[in-house]
Amino acid sequence: MTPLRVLLVGDHEEDFFLIREMLERNRSLIAADLEHARSLEEARELMQHRPYGLLLFEHDAGDDEAVRLVTDLLHDGRPVPFILLTEDADEKTVADIIGGGTWNCLAKSRLDGATLVRTIHNTVALHSLHLEQQSAEESLRKLSRAVEQSADTVVITDCQGVIEYVNPAFEALTGYSRDEAHGKTPRILKSGEQGPEIYQEMWKAILGGNVFRGILVNRKKNGELYYIEESICPIRDVDGKVTHFISNGRDLTERLRLEAQLLQAQKMDAVGRLAGGVAHDFNNLLTIITSYSELALDSVPHNSPLESKIHEILQAARRAAELTRQLLAFSRKQPQALRVVELNSVVSTIAKTLPRLIGEDIDFSLTPGEDLGPVRIDPVQLEQVLMNLAANARDAMPQGGHLQIETSDVRLDDDYIHGKPAVIPRGHYALITVSDDGHGIPPEDLPHVFEPFYTTKPSGKGTGLGLATVYGIVKQNNGFIWVYGEPGCGTIFKIYLPCVSERHHLSEIKETESHNELGGSETILLVEDEASVRRATAEFLRLQGYNVIEARDGVDALALAKEQNAIHLVVSDVVMPRMSGGALAKEVARVRPDTQFLFVSGYAGKTILDHKVVDLETNFLQKPYTLRQLSSKIRRALDTASPTSRPK
Template identity: 50%
Template sequence: MQLAISQILFEARTLDDAMPQLLQAVCETMEGVLAYVWLIDRDAKVLRWMTKWSASGVQAEELERTSRAMTFALGEGWPGSVWKSGQPAWIQDFAEAGKLPRTSLATEGGLLGAFAFPLGSRSDISGVVECFSRELRQPDNDVFRMMADIGMKIGQFIDRKRTEEALQESEQQLRQAVKLEAIGRLAGGIAHDFNNVLTVITGYGTMLLPSLEGDSVSRARMMEILKAANRAAALTHQLLAFSRRQVLQPRILDLNAVVASIEHLLRPLIGEDVEFVIVPGGALSAIRADPGQLEQVLMNLAVNARDAMPQGGRLTIMTANLELHDLTRGKTHHVPPGSYVVLSVTDTGCGMDAATQAKIFEPFFTTKEKGRGTGLGLATVYGIVEQSGGHIEVISVQGRGTTFMIYFPRVEGVGQPVEPEVSLQKLCGGSETILLVEDERAVRDLLRQVLQRYGYTVLEASYPEQALELSQCHEGPIHLLVTDVVMPMMSGLELAGETRAMRPSLRVLYMSGYTDNVRDLPHVVNAMSSFLQKPFSP
């Protein structure tokens, strides 16, 4: 048997490939008919069922079902006692074994005795193998020594394969992360420049509309220009979401409440031929996220699911608490262990092959026909989830459907209710003095004209150093600083800090189409400062 074990360990590529063969070799040598492997979950500090081997004719379904659902702490049950002792153990007759868990189920399956041995050395155990037999056998020291030796070899193999798999997984994640980060930086840079252009287009277009009241043709043309600009703005917002450079306003949320608040929008969106099911988790923990962006995630995933079911089907949205441990994350390629609130969106559509799954979060990748979709829906979902500190994975089978699993870290606190949108009041204007800082001339000219039109006095600067000079030299009050965030030499955040050192009561309005300092903005937006996302209209 030693030779057979060594050959299996040498030829096997993965732990999943090796284990059934190893169990079969052990059982056939020791006259066993059923074997289970239990591996240690280092985070939960318990043994969890991994896999089995059984000879033909073994009827022990209830024993297997029960074992799969069980865990054993150190010293608990028979596997736990073998883990604690670090030594092989033998139960010659279940009838004399006392009240060990599962013994009655084993005897119901025609199993009379069993032996077990640890995997690894006594000081470094990876798991436990237990092998059940239909015969009553008397153990001897040679058998115990052989089991200990086999357990040592298998334990070393497990440790080596786990290390190799972790390394391969890390390398794959790094390659994908570098790729997506590069695409994200490119997308964010494009969005920054594009948003400045769109601000000028929408700004002047909106200003011109009142003058076209008597010219229906020109007014209709201008409306089409503004509609096109708004569509382009929506695309840049999606690019920013993917690149994780948009400004979020996170707060503690009840995920169930967010799903419920958007249900009335999702139902007409997916169509009458799709059954829509929501399964809210009970006693759901709170998460920290931007409610508006979370709604965008749900909308995009619902649209993606609808398009995958052209003949109709079922869309299911579920929420649940989840404790993720080392062994359970075998199904999740990159989600670290921890406490999560999970949002899953499942459809019964066409599904995806592995090649498609590898690309679905890349911007502009789409499987839809030309003219349908931008290829930014799932890229936007990916960016929002990552920027929110969460993780996303996809599970899909061609012809059966797809599930997107989103993992949000649990937080302490009670989720705040989702607030309804607030209607904007008509701008009345004023006479205050505003310091305007914008390095893009066309945007600066537009903003100056708009502000002066409403009666404000505007001090204009094209770069931060000039703004600081104006702040220092201006003898009168400055009531508001309106500044771009991304500028050469000094950011808008730094400019605001230095200007407030001279004028502590100064209020600030940040504006940007893209920012590398996006994570800092939520911390500085407060009663004395606000943020305006480009593009915007007067």
């Protein structure tokens, strides 16, 4: 056992020898080593270099030096117990002198070995208890601060579930103050959105002494729902009896909202890729249908009974082509002609056509905002968006109603963005709000309104692509769309389009029909991996007088380009096996730098750009096309020697 180190402070040498002798005689009762400091300065010096378990102070009447030392040592954070050796043991006087800490006193006149040993034992033991109490109190204070400052909710109830304590995080999340929650049960938060099974499972777990973990849907004081991950466990007394329950909860509302948005975005992206692929296949088939129908139309006499039938086929193909354009819009692969425009001007022009679309039973109003920033968008696509939203509103108001379009300039900050269903970055936007007072949208349908082919309309009353097209166009133009609706309360669509800094308008490239007669005698290398499309196109071009060389893909085409004496134009699909149209163009440019290219594809937009096609405006034709469109594009390409029509 390590001896207790004791420091005697006082200038009476005989007292030091007397106390040391007492401790030596009682070595069997207490192991202590006594040291002597004859002054305050010496005591301070010794205490700076070695720890002491007990201090003995000689206090003479009227001597304030020991008082100062005791007070100083108490205040500088060294928790050492004290015994004052006085002429008489007046505890009131000692208390007035020390005022705190662990202390005791002995009268020198009655000092003996047994009394000294007993007093030392009591003082040291009391000091040890005092330190333990201080440590326990500090631990409780830390625990209290931790619970009070926790970001998670903490609720303590008795074993019947009556609330005895809630922390500030609970108040902030639920809206209930401590006073309001105290004495209530957590049933004040019950939302009715979950069945009784989860609560039965919870009580079964905690009454059995186990921990319950689960996600609950609760209701705030203001009626708003929130999701919380709860961990509830019993609190036991020293005998193991359950006396209370403690619940720790973490708000999951925002995280679940963001996860749902991510899943929805991933689903929409997957469906968009599928839609783009389907549109490509449809466009190839429609190209075959329209090409052979046009060839058939040219081969039958005017006013022949077959003429009207072929026209019906072409009309049906045009309607099918419109569906594929909507699929491409949804998949964000629709070709664009972007312009920097003043939104009010474009919307006002489009709005003039809407009354004819929605009918006389629906009132229409346009409220343009002031000082809107310019936006970059394809005006034709914007018209498609507003037409689809207007048609959707018309169908929601069969008995008539009101349709309103508003524009406004908005600058979104974190406070505005927080809680919005769509993740919208901070910034400057032009906002288009389209609202109606129709039958609204049920909550179960709201998450699905932008999905392709999803419709609540009766069979035959819609394709289910209208809002999907709107969604795709808005996303393709780097915008964001948000919808809100309740049954019987109408529907509101908000479209946020990012503003740009340019105040000038992009120059418009307008397609004009060539004044030259269509057709010619030049040599055309036709590259198309779809055999039926290739045969129909080749037949038509030969009828136009061209010399046509056919290739099934880029590899075959490159070999033919190297063999032939003259090739004036290459008409090539973009996405092909073995070698794409873009790669073919680069290879041909090495051996025939003056050869022009015209690209055709059932894909569009980003997919075409990914394959390094140079200019969607001048050397690209979207499938399905009419033979006259193809002939016009070919003639224009042959008559133009622009270096931009070839890859660099």
